[in-house]
Amino acid sequence: MKIPFLNLEAEYRALKPEIDAAVARVLASGWYILGEEVRHFEQEFAAFCGAAEAVGVASGTDALLLALRAAGIGPGDEVITVAQTAVATVAAIELSGARPVLVDVEPGRYTLDPALVAAVISPRTRAIVPVHLYGQAADLDPLLAIARQHGLVLIEDCAQAHGARYKGAPVGGLADLAAFSFYPTKNLGALGDGGLVTTNDPKLAERVRLLRQYGWARRYISDIPGTNSRLDELQAAILRVKLAKLEAGNERRRQLAATYDQLLTAEGLRRPETRPECRHVYHLYVVQCAQREELAEYLSEQGIGTAVHYPVPVHLQPAYRRLGYQAGSLPVTEALAGSILSLPLYPHMPEGAVVEVAAAINKFYGASPG
Numbered sequence: 326m327k328i329p330f331l332n333l334e335a336e337y338r339a340l341k342p343e344i345d346a347a348v349a350r351v352l353a354s355g356w357y358i359l360g361e362e363v364r365h366f367e368q369e370f371a372a373f374c375g376a377a378e379a380v381g382v383a384s385g386t387d388a389l390l391l392a393l394r395a396a397g398i399g400p401g402d403e404v405i406t407v408a409q410t411a412v413a414t415v416a417a418i419e420l421s422g423a424r425p426v427l428v429d430v431e432p433g434r435y436t437l438d439p440a441l442v443a444a445v446i447s448p449r450t451r452a453i454v455p456v457h458l459y460g461q462a463a464d465l466d467p468l469l470a471i472a473r474q475h476g477l478v479l480i481e482d483c484a485q486a487h488g489a490r491y492k493g494a495p496v497g498g499l500a501d502l503a504a505f506s507f508y509p510t511k512n513l514g515a516l517g518d519g520g521l522v523t524t525n526d527p528k529l530a531e532r533v534r535l536l537r538q539y540g541w542a543r544r545y546i547s548d549i550p551g552t553n554s555r556l557d558e559l560q561a562a563i564l565r566v567k568l569a570k571l572e573a574g575n576e577r578r579r580q581l582a583a584t585y586d587q588l589l590t591a592e593g594l595r596r597p598e599t600r601p602e603c604r605h606v607y608h609l610y611v612v613q614c615a616q617r618e619e620l621a622e623y624l625s626e627q628g629i630g631t632a633v634h635y636p637v638p639v640h641l642q643p644a645y646r647r648l649g650y651q652a653g654s655l656p657v658t659e660a661l662a663g664s665i666l667s668l669p670l671y672p673h674m675p676e677g678a679v680v681e682v683a684a685a686i687n688k689f690y691g692a693s694p695g
């Protein structure tokens with residue numbers, strides 16, 4: 326690929342001396358699980374989000390699962406979320422024992438439509454999990470109001486939105502709990518798996534700490550039944566290096582997105598909608614387009630990588646058919662699945678490459694009849 330969809334190696338190369346030094350420091354320390362690196366990273370990341378507490382765990386999926394479990398959610402409960410998301414959001418809800426209740430998204434913003442929530446609240450509803458998809462915050466204020474009114478827990482899925490803001494405040498400190506992923510492709514990515522829960526409630530943080538390690542408050546004594554879901558020292562040390570660069574990386578993503586916005590003028594293409602009250606950090610730059618398959622194929626022939634996030638909405642995937650939704654249940658989500666395309670965008674992408682991608686797209690539409 327001349328212009329790959331993503332280039333993680335370039336990011337490593339740019340930070341190689343610092344990352345290698347961080348790795349060497351951990352290797353030499355003789356302490357590999359839940360030590361100083363995780364403790365420092367948790368403090369640094371909590372400060373970054375403006376949250377009181379942060380607890381490192383093994384993945385974003387586990388961050389969601391342990392946040393749900395810490396909030397006391399389990400079998401018999403219902404949790405409202407979207408199907409326009411990574412499958413992990415819905416998988417984590419099911420892993421908690423609760424039943425996912427799926428609602429549609431706002432068509433331009435791609436996030437949970439607050440206007441649809443009231444209609445699906447039942448006596449079993451315990452929580453709402455909005456997803457800050459592609460790097461832009463969901464509309465949290467109306468969701469907070471609904472959650473307070475009905476006594477529901479609000480858990481932000483921040484896996485795609487490290488550093489995004491809503492009304493000036495960073496995501497991750499705006500609800501009862503929030504879950505982050507450090508999967509390598511995310512805006513803040515480890516060199517392996519990792520995740521983290523933030524909260525402003527020290528009691529909830531303490532419960533996540535217990536749950537992530539066998540329910541231990543003291544070693545070898547389980548106070549509650551827990552699991553093994555720890556962020557390891559190596560990944561925490563690497564994440565500390567990368568956290569220091571996250572703001573610059575997000576700014577760069579915003580610049581490149583602005584270039585796309587300016588250059589993508591073709592009819593038949595809808596650029597991502599941004600909200601004035603949100604700081605979008607462009608985990609992905611997702612357009613809606615006519616003739617999506619043909620466009621992706623055309624770009625691929627020119628050596629330009631693209632992707633679809635996600636080709637089949639969760640409620641129509643084989644594993645989740647049993648939830649009882651059909652084609653037509655979530656019309657906005659389903660229409661998006663057929664038209665969305667994620668364009669290359671990452672901090673180390675040269676501006677010239679964005680210009681080239683935009684030119685190729687404009688040419689595709691200019692050349693096609695109609």
Ligand SMILES: *Cc1c(COP(=O)(O)O)cnc(C)c1O
Nearest residue numbers: 384385386411413414484506508
């Ligand atoms: C990546 C992602 C997750 C899951 O994170 P993992 O670290 O891969 O488990 C959850 N939700 C969303 C929206 C994601 O994009």
